[in-house]
Each structure stands twice: as C-alpha cells, then as structure tokens.
Amino acid sequence: xxQAQETASNDRKRGSGVKYVYDTLRDExxxxxxxxxxxxxxxxxxxxxxxxxxxIREALVRLAGEGLVTTLPNRSTIVAxxxxxxxxxxxxxxxxxxxxxxxxxxxxxDPADLExxxxxxxxxxxxxxxxxxxxMIATNRDFHASxxxxxxxxxxxxxxxxxxxxGRRILRLYYSSYQDRLPYRFVEEHDQMIAAIAARDIATxxxxxxxxxxxxxxxxxxxxxxxxxxxxxx
Amino acid sequence: xxQAQETASNDRKRGSGVKYVYDTLRDExxxxxxxxxxxxxxxxxxxxxxxxxxxIREALVRLAGEGLVTTLPNRSTIVAxxxxxxxxxxxxxxxxxxxxxxxxxxxxxDPADLExxxxxxxxxxxxxxxxxxxxMIATNRDFHASxxxxxxxxxxxxxxxxxxxxGRRILRLYYSSYQDRLPYRFVEEHDQMIAAIAARDIATxxxxxxxxxxxxxxxxxxxxxxxxxxxxxx
DNA sequence: TGCGGATTTCTTGTCGACAAATAAAATACA
DNA sequence: TGTATTTTATTTGTCGACAAGAAATCCGCA
Numbered sequence: 001x002x003q004a005q006e007t008a009s010n011d012r013k014r015g016s017g018v019k020y021v022y023d024t025l026r027d028e029x030x031x032x033x034x035x036x037x038x039x040x041x042x043x044x045x046x047x048x049x050x051x052x053x054x055x056i057r058e059a060l061v062r063l064a065g066e067g068l069v070t071t072l073p074n075r076s077t078i079v080a081x082x083x084x085x086x087x088x089x090x091x092x093x094x095x096x097x098x099x100x101x102x103x104x105x106x107x108x109x110d111p112a113d114l115e116x117x118x119x120x121x122x123x124x125x126x127x128x129x130x131x132x133x134x135x136m137i138a139t140n141r142d143f144h145a146s147x148x149x150x151x152x153x154x155x156x157x158x159x160x161x162x163x164x165x166x167g168r169r170i171l172r173l174y175y176s177s178y179q180d181r182l183p184y185r186f187v188e189e190h191d192q193m194i195a196a197i198a199a200r201d202i203a204t205x206x207x208x209x210x211x212x213x214x215x216x217x218x219x220x221x222x223x224x225x226x227x228x229x230x231x232x233x234x
Numbered sequence: 235x236x237q238a239q240e241t242a243s244n245d246r247k248r249g250s251g252v253k254y255v256y257d258t259l260r261d262e263x264x265x266x267x268x269x270x271x272x273x274x275x276x277x278x279x280x281x282x283x284x285x286x287x288x289x290i291r292e293a294l295v296r297l298a299g300e301g302l303v304t305t306l307p308n309r310s311t312i313v314a315x316x317x318x319x320x321x322x323x324x325x326x327x328x329x330x331x332x333x334x335x336x337x338x339x340x341x342x343x344d345p346a347d348l349e350x351x352x353x354x355x356x357x358x359x360x361x362x363x364x365x366x367x368x369x370m371i372a373t374n375r376d377f378h379a380s381x382x383x384x385x386x387x388x389x390x391x392x393x394x395x396x397x398x399x400x401g402r403r404i405l406r407l408y409y410s411s412y413q414d415r416l417p418y419r420f421v422e423e424h425d426q427m428i429a430a431i432a433a434r435d436i437a438t439x440x441x442x443x444x445x446x447x448x449x450x451x452x453x454x455x456x457x458x459x460x461x462x463x464x465x466x467x468x
Numbered sequence: 469t470g471c472g473g474a475t476t477t478c479t480t481g482t483c484g485a486c487a488a489a490t491a492a493a494a495t496a497c498a
Numbered sequence: 499t500g501t502a503t504t505t506t507a508t509t510t511g512t513c514g515a516c517a518a519g520a521a522a523t524c525c526g527c528a
C-alpha cells in the first residue's frame with residue numbers, strides 16, 4: 001500500500017476526502033507531474049485514493065471552476081492546456097496584479113502581515129541558495145500570495161492566486177527544460193519590495209512590483225521564443 | 235406541474251441537468267429571489283427540479299466556487315452574504331476592471347464585437363426607457379460583459395464578470411428599496427464609450443470608464459450611507 | 469486492401485440508499 | 499422552573515450500481 005493510499009484510507013473524516021483529492025491533484029497539475037492534456041480517469045483515481053467516485057467528481061468540478069482541468073462532456077476530463085498563443089494577456093494581467101497587490105500591501109498591511117511575508121521570503125532565499133528550482137517556484141508563489149493577503153482585497157487576491165498558479169506551471173516548464181542558474185536577483189528585489197511595503201511607500205512599491213513583473217515576463221518570453229533547433233545536417 | 239418541472243423533466247439530455255440547476259439558482263440569487271443567507275436544501279431542490287441530488291450538488295459546488303453560495307460543512311449551504319463592511323475593495327476592483335476592459339476593447343475589438351456591444355446597448359436603452367429596473371440591471375451587466383469580451387483578456391473578463399454579478403445583487407437591492415427614476419445619464423455615457431472604442435481612442439475610453447465607474451460607485455455609496463431613521467417620537 | 473456500418477467496450481452522468489454529523493426535541497434532575 | 503443530558507430527526511457526505519453516450523473494435527463487402 002502506498003503512502004497516498006494509507007493517508008487517504010485510514011479513517012479519514014467525513015468531508016476530508018474531497019479536500020485531499022483536490023489538494024493532491026492540484027499539486028500534481030501545478031508541478032507538471034500531470035502534464036497538460038493528460039486524461040484524468042475517475043475510476044482509476046478512485047482506486048488510487050481508495051474512495052468512491054463521488055468525492056473525486058466534486059474535486060474535479062472545483063478544479064474545472066479554477067480552469068485547471070477541462071471537462072469534455074461525456075468524455076474524459078483532461079489537465080488544462082497552457083495557452084501559449086495568448087500568453088501576452090497572461091503577462092498583462094499578472095503585471096497589473098503584481099502592482100495592485102503590492103501597492104495595497106504598502107497601504108493596508110499591519111505588523112503581523114510583515115512577519116508572514118518575511119517568513120516566506122526567508123524560505124524563498126533558502127530555496128535559491130540551495131538551487132532547488134521546485135522549492136523556489138513554490139515559495140515565490142507563497143511570498144507574493146502573502147503580499148496579496150496583506151493588501152486585503154479578496155477580488156484582486158483570487159485573480160492573483162490563479163495567475164500565480166498558472167505561472168507556477170509555466171515556470172516549472174522553464175526550469176525543468178533549461179538548467180539555468182537560479183536568479184539571485186529575485187531575492188534582492190523581494191527584499192526591496194518588503195522594505196517599500198514596511199515604509200508604506202506606495203510609489204516605490206509600485207515601481208518595484210512593475211520591475212519585478214518585467215523581469216519574470218522577460219525570462220518566460222526568452223524561454224518561449226528560444227531557438228530549439230538542433231545543429232544537425234540533413 | 236409547474237413550468238420549471240416540465241422544462242426540467244421532459245426528456246432532458248444527459249448532462250443538461252447541472253447547467254439548468256446552475257443557471258436557475260444563479261439567476262435567483264442575483265435577482266435576490268433568494269436573499270443572502272437563505273438556506274438551500276438539496277432534497278427540496280431535487281424535488282422541485284425533479285432530478286436526483288447528484289446534479290444539484292454539482293451545481294452547488296460550482297456556485298460555491300464563484301462565491302455565490304457558502305457551504306457550511308455538514309450543514310445546509312446558504313446564499314452568500316453581501317459584505318458591506320469591505321465594499322470599498324469591491325469598488326476599487328470594479329473601477330479598475332471597468333478601465334482595463336474598456337481600454338483593451340478600444341485596442342483589440344473587431345467590427346463583430348461592436349455589433350454585439352451596440353445590440354446590448356440598444357436593449358439597455360429600451361429598459362431605461364421602459365423604466366424597468368430589473369431589465370436595466372441585467373442589460374447593463376451584459377453591455378459591459380460584451381466590452382470585456384471584445385478586450386480579449388480572459389483573466390480580466392472572469393474577474394469582471396464576477397464583480398458585475400455581485401454588483402447586480404447590490405443594484406437590485408438599491409432599486410428595489412428606493413424607487414428613484416432610472417438614470418438616463420448612463421445611456422449617454424454608454425454611447426460615448428462605444429464611440430471611443432470604435433475610434434480606438436484608448437485615453438478617452440479610459441477616462442469615460444473611470445467616470446462611469448465613479449457614477450455607479452457614488453450611487454451605491456449614497457444608498458448604503460443613506461439615513462434610514464424614521465422621524466418618530468420616542 | 470480499403471471503407472462503411474454494426475457491435476462491443478469503456479467512461480461518464482445519474483440515481484436511490486445508507487451512514488455520519490449536526491440541530492432540534494424530549495427527558496431527567498436539581 | 500431552569501439546566502444538563504439523552505434521544506430523535508433532519509440534512510449532508512459517501513457509496514455501489516445502472517444506463518447513456520462516445521470511442522474503439524470487429525465484420526462484411528467491394
């Protein structure tokens with residue numbers, strides 16, 4: 001019996017099954033363990049999670065609501081594709097949300113928020129130091145998510161979370177195929193953003209957020225546009 | 235047998251049940267037929283819709299994902315409350331999305347989009363002319379939704395749709411309790427926005443969207459802050 | 469061999485039923 | 499009479515099974 005099955009089957013509480021399936025699937029999708037386009041079979045999942053199809057289905061409905069899976073009527077649901085054609089709309093929205101959440105955090109944060117943000121930044125710095133790409137991607141997401149929480153606008157936060165998750169998939173693609181050295185620059189930029197937020201300097205926070213977003217967008221763009229042709233003779 | 239039951243039961247196609255329940259509940263929530271806080275009983279709904287609890291449940295999960303209902307574990311799910319305490323975050327996000335979608339529409343629309351937008355505007359004008367508050371609220375939402383579609387950014391669009399829906403509930407509250415004459419000014423502002431979009435004048439579109447958002451925000455604010463004390467002796 | 473139609477298989481959508489958890493009611497007791 | 503505790507009742511969460519729809523397979527025929 002695998003670890004997942006044990007955790008799932010050993011007298012789980014009523015109502016916890018859906019959350020477990022949801023969290024597990026979500027992580028597997030965002031870490032590209034389940035690549036875009038993978039079919040998700042309900043009975044197979046129900047066997048693996050050792051529970052009925054009903055909670056599996058509910059988790060899939062929730063994931064579909066967040067755009068992480070696509071449900072084809074009367075056919076298998078698949079992991080949502082990454083829409084490389086409309087990446088610019090993603091960049092546009094991501095940049096705007098970086099700016100808005102950082103601005104709002106500078107305006108409305110309280111001391112407790114700062115502690116949480118600094119804790120996430122410490123974990124991010126440790127991941128970069130250890131050159132652990134996966135941990136870096138996840139902690140980077142948590143860092144910015146905590147800033148959004150400090151901004152206290154749930155509408156921006158929910159959109160931003162969705163964008164950060166989608167970005168997690170794209171970044172995962174990037175760092176798995178292209179073993180660049182991890183960007184220490186991001187650690188410094190994060191520190192500067194924290195300082196601006198703590199000082200309640202909205203203008204500086206905005207400027208830093210914009211620059212930070214540009215950094216990430218350019219990284220991804222250079223990856224997408226990179227020349228992958230092999231130098232072979234034909 | 236009621237109309238709803240007939241529509242639902244008469245050989246409905248496989249997979250259409252969920253959509254029907256979802257659409258029906260959604261409309262009833264947004265039109266305040268189901269006021270915030272109302273409990274939603276699954277078996278009662280399944281009898282009314284003459285189908286099993288399974289599709290009902292799936293519809294409720296989707297509605298919960300959009301924040302229209304709140305699920306209390308092991309207890310009845312209720313229609314989501316309107317958070318008057320944090321209304322300013324709603325206004326902030328709504329204004330920004332008005333601006334972004336209108337700007338993008340001015341930049342990226344094509345002739346077919348304009349036709350759709352103009353059609354919605356015609357319906358909106360007719361509703362205002364007829365002094366039909368409910369129709370005005372619904373067509374106003376559709377008008378701005380079609381502008382968002384023309385802007386072609388699905389991330390902004392989905393957030394904007396959510397905000398417009400929430401606004402539909404708030405406006406419904408407003409026009410039901412306070413029989414003001416309906417604002418003709420909105421019709422003119424819509425026409426100006428269409429003209430700016432058609433001319434691809436991004437700056438003007440932005441300015442008009444901002445002003446339009448301010449109008450609506452001020453209307454709602456004056457409603458929320460209105461003095462409701464009755465002049466009675468005690 | 470290639471193609472169209474029938475058949476089979478496989479997966480999902482829906483159903484009715486049971487069990488767990490909570491709320492409401494009833495009872496015991498001070 | 500009021501409060502704590504047990505009992506009942508109601509509502510949700512989960513399950514296994516069946517049927518519908520689509521894809522895959524098989525078969526007949528040119």
